[in-house]
Amino acid sequence: MEEKLFRNEKIEFTDGLNRTFEKLPEDALFVVDRKLLQVTEGLMTFLEGKKMYLFDASEKNKNLSELEKIYDFLLENHVSQTLIAIGGGITGDLAGYAAATFKRGIPFVMVPTTLLSMCDSSVGGKCGVNFRGIKNYIGAFRKPDRIIICLEFLKTLEERELRSGLGEILKYGLIGNRLILDDLLSSDKDLFHLPMKEYILSGLLIKSEVVQADYSDQGIRNILNFGHNVGHAIESVLEGAVTHGEAVALGILAEIDLSTMKLGLNPETGIKAMKIMDKYGLRRKISADKEKLMEAIRKDKKNDENMRFTLLSELEKPEIKVMVQEAEILEALTVILE
Template structure:
């Protein structure tokens, strides 16, 4: 069993290991379990047996659950069974569900305890740790939410064996990102043939990726400065997700976005790290993108949550493990986009989002 402490007020522990679903325990008499429709029924049954939830709430899979209407339905279910202030919400599933369930916990009765139990690699190394919760709007990703740290996080790596290989590789984007911004030893490990469900080294690699985020969150919970570095590659990634109406899954969008950010970093005088981001795209094998132009994605990048009154800020790299925030002139954004577009595919015709 591996344990990572996330500092704060209060601090909490992330447990990483095998067989954790059957050993869950929370000090609350009433528990609400939120899970996605595509989750293996055995996972739900194990958690139900361990926690005896007062109510279970099935929600749409993936980003289909991250809407205000789904959030309203979850909150109504909590109210219908009269969950009290000393109750808890457990979010079981991928990153979208843990985002939704955490926001429901933050909102219901102005805040009840929250426990994420991520079952995807993306959820484990990113979404379930750090206390960011929320849902999407048609105008962009994660524009509504709250900082609501969990009380405890359980990462059962056995659940990864059920993931399709493409979904596992999707989650690898966040682990690789942590290597680029803070722990370069993760880069080779993520691309290694050993980075697969069931391999003895997997729990340690997952724990090391989580530790990067835990350290950043401990120092900067509400993203006043350093926490923004965790968004390396995400400015374009969120734009790709929004402009394609989630047809590009988050982890693949991050893979594409990291390569764009590496190109921007090089254009602004940083070390050329594009070989690393190309290597990741080769490993990840993301789906081909639909036709896109700079004009398609630019409005979504402008609404990125790292923007302030002076404009959009990008997370870039001086070198490995040396991230920084910068405003990038539009001509540089456009030039790098054209380079990126030539590398990632023949995407030359505009699209018109509805």
């Protein structure tokens, strides 16, 4: 039923792992996050006898060297089969870029297994690899032919991985659906019992509408970058010490501060975001060199001759490509630095 909600994305929700596996073609090739084999009952049985590439998913391994290994796997095995990625956002980014570029494009299906990839990275078609320590500097646009979301995979996640997904959910609450924020603040449920399907649907609805309007990311799609200029810099500088969602949440705090400076955003927005982060255990401070963060921000691919940020003028009112000065960024970074 949810499939009909998404006008420009082939997204479907399934009931249970077995139903998910039944939907996948028998002769497919697989790129699979290796750690899933230990935590997902039945996955190894399903994959038995199938051709697969096991990937040790990490930002460090999201690189051209690992991509070349997937190309070797495809060169050895691919005739006309679909490539299926089973894993989180890193696995999907890498496999998606391989599918986009091998033989100038082969069929591709994504089975996201993390909260973050379910609500965000599996949708929209962006894929790629990190280069010289810079996040997603080499990439392409390649939508999966299908996205199959099975909430059973959430049961395999550790608490930190759920928090990571909450970082992107927080973003969607700020840029497009404040009811997410209200629900997170008022809920008496812990992280493991939140209504994740509702949050996933809310995020996907926002993202799919934006992507439909601006697939190539030249205009309104930039609103999805809120929190990501600073967030990507944090990931680059701390080299895996924080997850993507943790970095985005920290980036959100800094960019809320910038929004208050530049666009007069009500400071209550920052207070609300901090309360949510505290309530669910998302870190609000990091130890990092401010100048190194600044250097990484300068290299962000979203910049032109100036540094450009997506900021908020009000809740649910993001403004794109706002020119920001270095001094303002350095001041905002103090909000998240110990």
